[in-house]
Amino acid sequence: MVKIPEDLKYTKDHEWIRVEGDVAVEGITDYAQSELSDIVMVELPEVGRVVKLGESIGVIEAVKAVADLYAAVSGEVVAVNEKIVATPQLINQDPYGEGWMVKIRMSNPSELDTILSSEDYQQLIGEKE
Amino acid sequence: MKKTPFYSRHRALGAQIVEFAGFLMPIRFEGVIPEHLTVRNRLGLFDVSHMGEIEIRGKDRIRFANWITTNDVSRLEINQVQYSTMLYPDGGIVDDLLVYRLSDRIFLVVNAANTDKDYEWILSNKRFDVEIRNVSAQTGQLALQGPIAQEVMARLIDLDLDELRYYWAVETEIGGVPILLSRTGYTGEDGFEIYSSAEEGEKIWDLLFEADPELKPIGLGARDTLRLEMKYCLYGNDITKETNPLEAGLSWIVKLDKEDFIGKDALLKIRSEGVKRRLVGFVMDEGIPRKGYRIYKDGEEIGVVTSGNYSPCLKKGIGMGYVRTGHHKPKSRFEVEVRGKLIGAEVIKPPFYKDFTHR
Numbered sequence: 001m002v003k004i005p006e007d008l009k010y011t012k013d014h015e016w017i018r019v020e021g022d023v024a025v026e027g028i029t030d031y032a033q034s035e036l037s038d039i040v041m042v043e044l045p046e047v048g049r050v051v052k053l054g055e056s057i058g059v060i061e062a063v064k065a066v067a068d069l070y071a072a073v074s075g076e077v078v079a080v081n082e083k084i085v086a087t088p089q090l091i092n093q094d095p096y097g098e099g100w101m102v103k104i105r106m107s108n109p110s111e112l113d114t115i116l117s118s119e120d121y122q123q124l125i126g127e128k129e
Numbered sequence: 130m131k132k133t134p135f136y137s138r139h140r141a142l143g144a145q146i147v148e149f150a151g152f153l154m155p156i157r158f159e160g161v162i163p164e165h166l167t168v169r170n171r172l173g174l175f176d177v178s179h180m181g182e183i184e185i186r187g188k189d190r191i192r193f194a195n196w197i198t199t200n201d202v203s204r205l206e207i208n209q210v211q212y213s214t215m216l217y218p219d220g221g222i223v224d225d226l227l228v229y230r231l232s233d234r235i236f237l238v239v240n241a242a243n244t245d246k247d248y249e250w251i252l253s254n255k256r257f258d259v260e261i262r263n264v265s266a267q268t269g270q271l272a273l274q275g276p277i278a279q280e281v282m283a284r285l286i287d288l289d290l291d292e293l294r295y296y297w298a299v300e301t302e303i304g305g306v307p308i309l310l311s312r313t314g315y316t317g318e319d320g321f322e323i324y325s326s327a328e329e330g331e332k333i334w335d336l337l338f339e340a341d342p343e344l345k346p347i348g349l350g351a352r353d354t355l356r357l358e359m360k361y362c363l364y365g366n367d368i369t370k371e372t373n374p375l376e377a378g379l380s381w382i383v384k385l386d387k388e389d390f391i392g393k394d395a396l397l398k399i400r401s402e403g404v405k406r407r408l409v410g411f412v413m414d415e416g417i418p419r420k421g422y423r424i425y426k427d428g429e430e431i432g433v434v435t436s437g438n439y440s441p442c443l444k445k446g447i448g449m450g451y452v453r454t455g456h457h458k459p460k461s462r463f464e465v466e467v468r469g470k471l472i473g474a475e476v477i478k479p480p481f482y483k484d485f486t487h488r
Contacts, residue, residue, distance in 0.1 A: 037145070037157060037160070037161070037350075038157070038160055038161040038162055038350070040162065040417070040439040040441075041416070041417060041439060041446075059468070061416070061417045061439065061446075063161045063162070063350055063354065063438060063439060064161075064350065066417065066419065066468070089160075089162070092160075
C-alpha cells in the first residue's frame, strides 16, 4: 500500500511538500519511489538557486529509469539533502522523512492554492493503477 | 501470458512481477542492488525458464548445427558447451545462444524473446538428416550463481564438481529428478545452470533452498546489471539483426575457417572491407548512460549507447555502445550526451568487474 500522509501537499509530478513557515520541504512520493525502485544517483540544485514552479531542478537516476525532480513551488533553494547524494537508497526507504530532497523559500505562497491535497493525490494515482 | 514453473514461488517470496518476452517474470525481490551484491559475494538463484530450448537429433545433427551457427560445433566433445551466434545471410545476428553437445542430441539455449523466431529460422534452414524440436515449454531452467555455488551444489549431487569445468555439462539427477547441469551463467560468477522438466522444476527449487537456507532469489533486474558489469551482450540491445558479430566483439565465436555456415560470405566481405564500428564498454565520469544516448568526439557524433546502467560494484555509470572504429581502444575517451549534457567517458578493457569467480 502506497503511503500518502495527510499533512503533506502534492504535485501531479509526484512530489510532496511540507510547508514550514515560508519554506517548503520537497521530496518525491512513496508512489514515485516505488515506481522508480532502486534509486542509485541523485543530482540536486545548488543552494541559492532561484527556481520557478515546474522547473527541473534535479535528476533521480534509478536502475530502471531516470526521472526529473521538478520544483513544486517557486523560490530560492535554501538547503539540499546531502545525505541522499551519498545514500540515494534513503529515498526508497523513507521518502517522506530522511529521503527529503530540497528546501525552497517560497517567493509566491499563493501557488499553494492550486497544489494537490492528499485526497486529490490519492485520486490521481488511483486513476493510474 | 505465460508463467514459468516457478511463478508461485516468486509470488510467495514477494517478487515484483513484470511481463518479459511474453512471460510473467520476477524483476526484483529485495532490490536490484542488494540482489546484485548477493550474487557477487555469496549466492543467488535465478529463474531463467523463459529462455528457449531447441533440440536437434538425427545423425547429421553436428553438421547441421555447424551450418546454422558461427562457432565450430565439430570441435565440441560430448558434454561440452559453447557460446555461439546464428546469423542471417547478410551477417546480421539472428540470436546468440549456447550450443550443448550431448551424447544423443544437440541442445540449443536461445533468448526468450527470440525462441519462436529462432525455431522458425532453424526449421526453414533445415537440411541433412535431422529432427528439430522446440522443447521450451516443457523445460524449466534455473541458474545458481555466486562464489559459493559449488559448495551448495555439492550438498545435492553425488559428483566431483571440480571435474565439471567451465562450459561443460553433465546429465545427472537431483533428488531423483533428471537434470542437465552445466557450469555456465550470465553473471561472471562461478555457478551452474540446471535444466529439468517443467513439472519437476519446483522440486529442484525447493531442494536448493533446503541445501542453502540463506539462498536468495534474484530477479531479472540484477541479471541485467550483472551481465553488464561483465560486458556480456544482450540481444535486442547490443546485438540485433542490424549488427554483425565482428563489430560486436564476438569474432572469438566465429570460426571463418570451418566448413560453410549461414552468413559466412557476408562476414568475409565485412572483414575484407574493414569493420566500421565496434562495440565497446565504457565508464562514465558521472551520470548514467542509457540505451539510445548518443556518443560524440570533438563535437562529431561517433556512436550510440546500446546498454547502460549503474554498476553496483564500480559505483559508477557504465555502458556499452557502438563507436566508429578508431575510437574503440581501451582508454579512448569520448562524450555521452546525457539529457542534453555532454559527459566524459572512457573505454575499458572488458570486463568492467574484474573480481569475477567463474572458471
